[in-house]
Structures are given as structure tokens and as C-alpha cells.
Amino acid sequence: MTSPSTTRAARTPGADDRTRTIAEVADEFGVTHRTVRHYEELGLISPERRGTTRVYHRRDRTRLGLILRGKRLGFPLEEIRTIIDLYDAPRGRRSQLEYVLGQIDERREDLEQRRRDLEAALSELTEFERRCRADLERLG
Amino acid sequence: MTSPSTTRAARTPGADDRTRTIAEVADEFGVTHRTVRHYEELGLISPERRGTTRVYHRRDRTRLGLILRGKRLGFPLEEIRTIIDLYDAPRGRRSQLEYVLGQIDERREDLEQRRRDLEAALSELTEFERRCRADLERLG
DNA sequence: CACGTTCTTGACGTTGACGTCAACGTAAAG
DNA sequence: CTTTACGTTGACGTCAACGTCAAGAACGTG
Numbered sequence: 001m002t003s004p005s006t007t008r009a010a011r012t013p014g015a016d017d018r019t020r021t022i023a024e025v026a027d028e029f030g031v032t033h034r035t036v037r038h039y040e041e042l043g044l045i046s047p048e049r050r051g052t053t054r055v056y057h058r059r060d061r062t063r064l065g066l067i068l069r070g071k072r073l074g075f076p077l078e079e080i081r082t083i084i085d086l087y088d089a090p091r092g093r094r095s096q097l098e099y100v101l102g103q104i105d106e107r108r109e110d111l112e113q114r115r116r117d118l119e120a121a122l123s124e125l126t127e128f129e130r131r132c133r134a135d136l137e138r139l140g
Numbered sequence: 141m142t143s144p145s146t147t148r149a150a151r152t153p154g155a156d157d158r159t160r161t162i163a164e165v166a167d168e169f170g171v172t173h174r175t176v177r178h179y180e181e182l183g184l185i186s187p188e189r190r191g192t193t194r195v196y197h198r199r200d201r202t203r204l205g206l207i208l209r210g211k212r213l214g215f216p217l218e219e220i221r222t223i224i225d226l227y228d229a230p231r232g233r234r235s236q237l238e239y240v241l242g243q244i245d246e247r248r249e250d251l252e253q254r255r256r257d258l259e260a261a262l263s264e265l266t267e268f269e270r271r272c273r274a275d276l277e278r279l280g
Numbered sequence: 281c282a283c284g285t286t287c288t289t290g291a292c293g294t295t296g297a298c299g300t301c302a303a304c305g306t307a308a309a310g
Numbered sequence: 311c312t313t314t315a316c317g318t319t320g321a322c323g324t325c326a327a328c329g330t331c332a333a334g335a336a337c338g339t340g
Binding site for chain 1: 296297298299300305306
């Protein structure tokens, strides 16, 4: 598993690094161009401009992927922004690194709470299914 | 792990079955009375009425717990309603049971997707922490 | 029984996350 | 060179999930 750093990600052999238009990224991620623009308004992505036209690089697509995963996990966009900004934050000085490490810990706590909730939901679901199957059994 | 059925849950020895006022449940779950009322408006809970006053039983608190966990997992309230209604759905006839089992499968797919997202996020975070610690090392 | 506390039902306000025009530039195609 | 397809910036609309009054009703307490 590799870090999601959006700035200097390791080149994978098969990576498709063509730049994209807004329609292409939107289509690729199954969202509308309005959604992509909205994320830009909130500062979650900042595509290059050629003239006035937006040009999306791999970095932008990486971030978009992180954004959408964050959404699937139920995080608000503002919080998602602080998280992916964290990945790209400068960590040259010790104080910065320590700050980042602190943030990482907070994030981990949050994610692990969610995991507990998720595991609980899944086992209740499994138990409920067991009951239903037992009921079905009784009905012959 | 026990099923979350809100109708005929097993009596646990230490269970506190006092009925509560809206202020008490709200306080107990760390939400406002407005939130509790909102859930009732959407049909997620339906407390008894004594005169005009709401009386909350253990069943209601169970449902409230499920609602809030659903929220922590990022589900919209409408979807949460269909889920907890599923738990209390009649399953006397075979066709009903089969429908319920189908719904259970859909739910499981969804939850497992979330789990994958969550695991991915957690391992990226761990990898990122490793990098930060390495950076810290280099700084002496 | 007056009084403060808690409960009730509206009803309007707010915030987040977009949807949905309108009105306009631009670049390749016929 | 006009058409057609995308692109751009506003600006307003919408829906969910509550927040925030307002204005009573009901209930225990001195």
C-alpha cells in the first residue's frame, strides 16, 4: 500500500498521465462537472489553467479520488480538505512534523471509531440474517 | 453480538428500562431535543404519548442508537429508516423473508465497500505516518 | 394558586453539497 | 464563416438535517 501524496507520487509503469478536461475527469469519476468545480471552489483541487480552461493532471485525479472516498466514508468536504492538505503539508521543520504526526493520530482515532461502528453494524446484520434463515427453515 | 431488533429485544439483567422524557434521551445520546423530534418527523422513531407528552421506551433508545451509528457511518436519514424498518419488518411469509434476505445482501455489499474504503484510508495513514517518522529521524 | 420548569407545536433560518439555468468565449468541423 | 460542441463565470434553486425563535399547555413546588 502506497501513500496518497498528491505532489510527487511514484510513477507506476501503467499510469495514464494524459491531462484531462473537466468533462473527462467528471466522467472518469462518475460525477458532474459542477461537482468538480464545487470542489475547486472549496479549495480541494486546483487544476492548472491554460488560458481560462482547466487542465487536470494526475495529481488532481489523485485528490479527486481521495475526496470521493472521503465522501463515501461520510466526511464533510471541509474536513476532507484538511486531511488531503495534511498529506501535502510542508514537513521540513521538526515542529511541523510533530504537528502533522499529531493530526495523524486524531485522524486515526476517528477512522478507528468508524471501523468499530462498521464492524458492529456488520455483525448485527449477520446475526439478523442468521435469524431470518432460521425462520425460513421453520417454514419448511 | 446480538441483533438490534427494537421490538422484542432480549432483557439484559442490568438494562435500565425507566421511560424517559425527550430531554433525558437527548441528553443521554448527546443530541438536542430538536434532533430527536426531527427523527420522529421522518418516522425513524415513534415514542408513546401520554396526553401530548412523548414517552421514550427502551425500544426508542435502541433505535436512536442505531440512527446515530448510521449517521457516524455517513448514511442519510432516509436510508437509515429503511434499514431499521427492515429489522422490524414482518417476516411471517416466505416471500417476505426472501425480500428481507435480499435487502440484507444489499446492505452487506454497501457496508463491505465502506470497510474497504476504510481499510485503505487507514493503511495510507499508517504509511504516511511511517514516512513522517522517517523524516523526523533524519532531522536527528 | 401563582410560578418557574419542561413540554408541545408551528414556522422560519441556516449550512453543506451540489443542481440548474443564463450568458458568454473558443476552437475544430463542415 | 457559421455551426456545434465544450468551456467559463456568475447567480439562484434545492434538499437534507437540523437550529432557532415564538407562543402556548402542563406539571411539580413553595
